[in-house]
Amino acid sequence: xxxxxxxxxxxxxxxxxxxxxxxxxxxxRGIQADFLAIYPKQYSTPVSLVTDKLEALGVKVHHLVxxxxxxxxxxxxxxxxxRDGHYDMLSAHLVHADFWAAMTKLRHNRKMVIVSSKxxxxxxFMNKFGFDTKATFRNKxxxxxxxxxxxxxxxFSVSEGLRRLLIANGICKKDKLDLIYHGVExxxxxxxxxxxxxxxxxxxxxxxxxxxxxxHRFVIDVMPRLLAKYPDLxxxxxxxxxxxxxxxxxxxxxxxxxxxxxxxxxxxVMELTANSDIMIIPSIxxxxxxxxxxxxxxxxxxxxxxxxxxxxxxxxxxSGSLVKPFDSEELYEKICWQIDHPELRAQMAAVSYKKLKxxxxxxxxxxxxxxxxxxxxxxxxxxxxxxxx
Numbered sequence: 001x002x003x004x005x006x007x008x009x010x011x012x013x014x015x016x017x018x019x020x021x022x023x024x025x026x027x028x029r030g031i032q033a034d035f036l037a038i039y040p041k042q043y044s045t046p047v048s049l050v051t052d053k054l055e056a057l058g059v060k061v062h063h064l065v066x067x068x069x070x071x072x073x074x075x076x077x078x079x080x081x082x083r084d085g086h087y088d089m090l091s092a093h094l095v096h097a098d099f100w101a102a103m104t105k106l107r108h109n110r111k112m113v114i115v116s117s118k119x120x121x122x123x124x125f126m127n128k129f130g131f132d133t134k135a136t137f138r139n140k141x142x143x144x145x146x147x148x149x150x151x152x153x154x155x156f157s158v159s160e161g162l163r164r165l166l167i168a169n170g171i172c173k174k175d176k177l178d179l180i181y182h183g184v185e186x187x188x189x190x191x192x193x194x195x196x197x198x199x200x201x202x203x204x205x206x207x208x209x210x211x212x213x214x215x216h217r218f219v220i221d222v223m224p225r226l227l228a229k230y231p232d233l234x235x236x237x238x239x240x241x242x243x244x245x246x247x248x249x250x251x252x253x254x255x256x257x258x259x260x261x262x263x264x265x266x267x268x269v270m271e272l273t274a275n276s277d278i279m280i281i282p283s284i285x286x287x288x289x290x291x292x293x294x295x296x297x298x299x300x301x302x303x304x305x306x307x308x309x310x311x312x313x314x315x316x317x318x319s320g321s322l323v324k325p326f327d328s329e330e331l332y333e334k335i336c337w338q339i340d341h342p343e344l345r346a347q348m349a350a351v352s353y354k355k356l357k358x359x360x361x362x363x364x365x366x367x368x369x370x371x372x373x374x375x376x377x378x379x380x381x382x383x384x385x386x387x388x389x
Contacts, residue, residue, distance in 0.1 A: 001377055002032040004062075004087040006078070008096035009039045011046035013209075014290045015093050015119045018158075020050065021184055024057040025366040031373070034060040036081060038074070038100070041065050069096060072107070079108040088377060089113035092152070094120075099144050102151035113380045115373070116148075116155040118162055118177070120287030127212045130285040130325070131161045131308045133168035145171050154376050156180045158288040161308020178372060181312075182288050183365025186356070188274050188298040197268070197275035199261050200234035202339060205276040207269055207291045208283070210241030210262075215282035215305070215326075220247065222332040223256040230339060236261045238272055274298035278338050278345070281310060282331070289313065296356040301345040303334050313360075319352040 003026070005019060019035065026033035035054055039047045044065070051061045062081050066074050078100060082090055090112060092101040098116050105112040121131075122141035129135035149155070149171050156178040157163035163179050166172040208214040216237060226233055237247070237260065244262065251260045266272060273279055279295040281304040292313045295302045302320040304310035314320035321334045338345045 001030075001089075001373060002034075002085065002087045003089050003091050003373065004034050004036055004082055004085060005091045005093065006036040006038065006097045006101060007093040009037045009047045009050055010043050012049040014288070015117075016050045017290055018117075018119070018182060019093065020053050020057070021362055022366065022369065023054060023059045025362060026370070027058055029366065029370055031370065034062065034085065034087075036062040036064065036078070038064045038066050038097070040067055069099075075100065075104045075107055078104045082112065083109070088381065089115055089153075089373070091373075092116045095122075095141060095145050095148070098148040098152065102148040105151050113376065114152045115376055116152045118155055118157040118166060118172075118287070121162060121165060121285075123211070123213055126285045131165045133164055142169065142171070152176075153380065154178070154372075156372055158182055159286075159309035159312055161285070161312060162287050165308075180365065180368045180372060181360065182290065182293070183360050183362045184290070184293050184297075184356075185362040186293060186297040188270050190271060190274060192274045192299070194271065194275050197271045199236055200259075201232040202230055203234055203236055203276045204278045204280055204335065205236040205238060205272060206280050206282065207238045207273060207294070208281075209239050210237070210243040210247060212243060213284050214241075215284055216243070216247055217250060218282045218305075218326060218328065218331060219280055220250050220254065220256070220260065221328050222335070223251075223259060224254050225332055226335060227256060227259055229336065233339075234259050234261055236263060236272065236276065238263045238266055238269055240264045270294060270298060273300050276300055277342075278303060278335065280304070280335070283307070283310065284326075286310060293356060293360055296349075296352040296360070299346075299349040299353050301338055301349040302352065303331070303338065314352070318348065319355060320348055 023033040037047055037051050055061050064077055090101050092098045101114045105114060125137050154176050155172055160179055163177055167174050206216055223235060251257050273294055279300045279302050281291055281302060285307050286309050288309050302314060304314055305325045306322040307325050311322055314322055316322040323330045323334050
């Protein structure tokens with residue numbers, strides 16, 4: 001089986017890490033898994049973080065430098081790569097790739113078989129509604145995803161919460177959208193007592209882009225009360241993004257700038273996570289959330305809001321702590337509880353680490369993904385296969 005994976009790339013994030021984990025494993029299973037990276041010229045350097053890793057792992061990479069999302073020439077070039085590579089199907093990732101794949105099929109090759117991996121949803125929607133399946137919000141993202149899905153043969157979601165949202169919004173049909181949770185080959189074997197990775201005696205951390213969706217503001221809000229109880233505490237925010245100036249201003253207004261560290265982009269995220277007492281993931285919603293698995297691998301206990309997909313990964317009080325969505329009082333109480341009960345939080349971290357190894361493994365994910373591709377292939381090409389949808 002020959003599959004061309006395609007995505008618009010701006011740098012190394014969740015979906016890119018997923019492909020770096022998946023594609024080499026597919027090669028080991030006898031599937032020719034090549035990658036088509038599409039990106040504007042100005043992103044060439046951050047894109048290389050993804051493509052260089054893939055190539056080092058034996059994955060063939062095609063590059064298309066593209067400046068317009070609506071270029072007919074881009075569709076032609078995608079078709080040429082697909083045709084010349086004699087691929088059986090095109091695997092699209094994220095909404096741009098879904099749309100380009102669908103339009104390529106419509107314009108150049110109606111027999112093209114397209115599968116789509118749903119890693120997340122529109123940030124504008126999630127900033128307003130989280131994963132509320134009753135919310136009605138029709139914007140450019142919605143209509144792009146809706147139109148693209150009409151030409152996609154089959155899709156899968158990386159979490160049940162995302163799957164329910166896509167079905168409720170009418171983007172995907174229930175019988176054409178499967179579920180495959182992420183899996184990783186990840187472990188942390190380094191020190192959890194490295195003084196160069198700690199900024200205070202007590203350290204709580206957040207890993208993620210500084211954007212409204214990630215909810216950093218909720219943790220900053222409770223910092224004055226936390227510092228009144230734990231003067232030796234610091235909040236470490238790992239990442240950068242468009243909300244940094246606003247968050248810095250919030251920190252100053254609350255008078256806690258001495259206890260909040262903005263690290264910016266860091267390559268030693270695992271080390272910083274492992275050397276933190278607690279990882280807080282205050283996102284409004286997550287398509288999946290690799291940061292959960294990173295914390296599990298580091299045996300660092302997690303506190304998150306009780307929203308998708310965190311509430312699919314965390315069992316409250318067993319493998320971490322879940323907080324009523326956006327409830328500052330409960331967030332404060334759960335942070336205090338974990339700080340005051342180091343043995344119990346270590347037990348929860350051990351449970352989450354065990355879950356990582358037993359379920360969120362690369363082998364399980366690859367097995368389910370290969371099975372998904374094989375069923376699509378048999379349906380489209382096998383004896384008695386259904387006609388392409």
